[in-house]
Amino acid sequence: MTALPATISPDRWLCQLFASRAAASGGVVRRSLRDVDRIVGRSRFLHEIERRGFRAIENAGQVVIFCNREPLRSLR
Template sequence: MSAIQPQTPQQFYAEFFASRAARNGEVIRRKASDVDRFVGTEAFLAEMKRRGFRVYRNAGQFVVFCNREPVQRLV
């Protein structure tokens, strides 16, 4: 995220989806506490589901695969 924190959920989503990684269908990581504070976890997960993105949570982080490709666990 940028140094300036979003003030509204719309700003959070605008920054998230305007990122190079999101535009290129890559992976984005965000602190779960930030997501909850700025947009709410339920709303965030609903938006990711609506877009067909996969979201994983580990060690207080959300890892978002910004594409609809299958994810393989290798180890």
């Protein structure tokens, strides 16, 4: 796991997130909710998710981002 620089701008963090191989291929990425709040803020993060037409869910301090527009279906 690579460590983030001591300070990373919100723009750079978002760029790295959405440029990841999983995000770019329409996959799923996971990030710590603490990092989201600390680095970019939840409001801006959710705005970026919505702007791209993606969806995200939160569970146990993690955010799972579905980087596509496919429907979600709860299995259980």
